[in-house]
Amino acid sequence: MNHVLCGLAANEALSSELVDRLIAVADDDLGAVLARRADLSHAQAVELASRGDETAVRLAYGGLLTADDIDPVAQPLVALALLDTRAGRPQWARLLVAHPDHEYREKLAACPDLPADVVENLAADQDVRVVTELALWTTPHVAAALAEHPHAEVRRGVAANEATPPPVLSALITGSGLGPARRCLVCDREQPPFSHDPECPRLDCDLRPGASCDGSHESTLHDIQLAALRNPGTPTEAVIPFVDHPSLLLRWALAARTDLPPEVCRRLAAQTHPGVRADLAENPAIGDAVIRLLAGDPDHEVRRRLAQNPLVPLDVLIRLARSTRTGATLLPRIATATPAEVEELAGSTEPSARLLVARRRDLPAAIRDALATDPDAKVVKSIAPHPGLSDSLLRGMIDRYGVQVAAMAATNPDATPALLEDLTRHEPPAQKAFREVARHRRASAGALLACLPVKRARLFAAGHPALPPTVVADLLSDGDWQVVEAAAANPSLSRAVISAMVP
Incomplete structure (x- = not known):
């Protein structure tokens, strides 16, 4: 890599003539920098695209190439990038759906607004990776149809797709109303029963760590449930039974959902694993009782995440700030504090309360200047970047601390x-x-x-x-x-x- 040329390619003072000269010698590294120039003309973009597909794909995603600029046969990756940004042509999709390389068909399956006949062909593809990719991104109607696919991996893709209809997600998470899957990635490769070693030494093995199949495709069915629990479209009544599920991962996924009833939140707050409680602590669905319970949690990360909750009461937040490192960023609850609350926090006798409000950058001048002379160094350090501080106040804080x-x-x-x-x-x-x-x-x-x-x-x-x-x-x-x-x-x-x- 020529670091001087890469730096020059990003130089705002570079003339159009010099940009042309760099384009003429551009490799992938130099092309990546040139593709980000705001002053690149369309003609320059087309010329730069001819230097290599990697650069051309960047230009396509940057909106600098049009359908007239490329040959989909010679540049299929660029054609896929334009299709992905809705700037390609339907006939390209019909061409690429028959591409012999499954990776190209996978990329096509993730593109939006594909012609119906292309979607039909992708759904019938013989490579499960292609169909799974389609399941992840397709429309509600197609997702519902793919939920009945005989391969469990495709159903996992449907469960993760936020466009999947809620009744279908309920069926996937409970298994009710759907015929059993007949295959999974594990039994495609190995004779059941088989459990994949998480430390598998085989370099050509792409099975997920811990994947297993005894004929029931159990690890993939677990992954389907996990994907559905993480999907906000899955109905609340379908996820509630998982609060006491033996799988930690499933209970953990449940803790991040914002549609949980109070009783479920309370039961999750009693979980022994701190990761579950930490995700729950940041969840705006938890009520005041659970918030106050978690404020006394022995785990620091649980308390830190609770401080990030936008609905945490101010009195709880101040109490958390006394004993918990909340970071240097402005907390959501402080960002939405009312003018009266800001004034109350700034005038508090608690340095931790003043520190929280000092992280705002829109304080009234009087409050801002008062915090700049605060007796606590941490408060002063937090207010120091606030716009509007005078030179004398900045120098004063430096003189003191x-x-x-x-x-x-x-x-x-x-x-x-x-x-x-x-x-x-x-x-x-x-x-x-x-x-x-x-x-x-x-x-x-x-x-x-x-x-x-x-x-x-x-x-x-x-x-x-x-x-x-x-x-x-x-x-x-x-x-x-x-x-x-x-x-x-x-x-x-x-x-x-x-x-x-x-x-």
């Missing part, structure tokens, strides 16, 4: 060039701040030069348009290929240097 808040202050969109440059000279050095300074749109040349010796910041500084062109040119020979690509993509690179590097 130093390296604890320096990196977050450097992410503030209103940080001045002078402040960013001062951060690079902070004593003791604020190592984490260098990368944020190097990424900041207002960073000066002086600040960026100070960032270059810092490994974590060098990559971002190399691509910053404020870096002097001569320095950018020097970085084209850097020992780190990522730095080379970033420098080559830097729009401040002089046109003479760019032109000299393009073949």
Whole structure:
């Protein structure tokens, strides 16, 4: 891979003539970068597509090719990409449904809006992989028909398809009303009874770990139930009996459903496996009683996931924040807090409550500025990136808490060039701040030069348009290929240097 050319291919300052020259020498790596250019003309896209199918497929999915631009016989993968984006032609589907390679027919089966005769042929395909792929993506009518397919793997695809009619999903999950499947992937390959070793050493084996068949296709039937439980279209009354199922995986899938009645939620909250309780904790279907029960769960992940629940009461959330690491992102319940709740949280005597609301980026100016002078360093660190903070407030928090808040202050969109440059000279050095300074749109040349010796910041500084062109040119020979690509993509690179590097 030529990292200089790949970087140049992404350079916004590249002229149309130079883009043409890169297209003429493009391989798959270079083509992948060129295909993402926003200024690529249709003629350039067509020429680039001729460099290889991998690049042409990218262009097709990017909407840069039309049906007139390709030959479906010579470029079947590109034709499939256009069919997948509803930009192909029906006759292409009729051509590709007879392709001798099953992988092409599988890709076709996943395409939308196929002609009825093509769908009929795919449903009758002799390769179960093709029919299964169709089952995963097809229309309600076809999915209902495929639920009766003799192969259990196809039925698994139907169970996962969200377009499958609810009565069909009920039949699949209970087995009621459907004839028994006659085959599965296991008994297609091995004589029952057979259980696949999860640590199977055979390199050519594609059976799922733990797959088994004693003649009843038990592992695939389990997978059908699992897929149906995960399908939001499966009726509630069909999934409730699984709350006490011996299979942990099935109970676990049930915990994420948002249509569960309170009694089922309560029983799932009593499950011994913390993964089930964690999925349940994040489920907005659980009521206040279950929320308060899970708030005292001994497992940290259960409590952390409960904090992510958009319906958790504020008093519970504050209690969770005292003892649970909830992460640095804004929690859903805090994002929807009312103005009165925001004011209450910001004025709380609990640092954990103030920390939660400090993660918002739309606070009233008075609350924002008050939190910027908070006596708790964690609160100040959280509010530091908030837009609108004055230079004096940002400098004040850095003076008080130093390296604890320096990196977050450097992410503030209103940080001045002078402040960013001062951060690079902070004593003791604020190592984490260098990368944020190097990424900041207002960073000066002086600040960026100070960032270059810092490994974590060098990559971002190399691509910053404020870096002097001569320095950018020097970085084209850097020992780190990522730095080379970033420098080559830097729009401040002089046109003479760019032109000299393009073949």
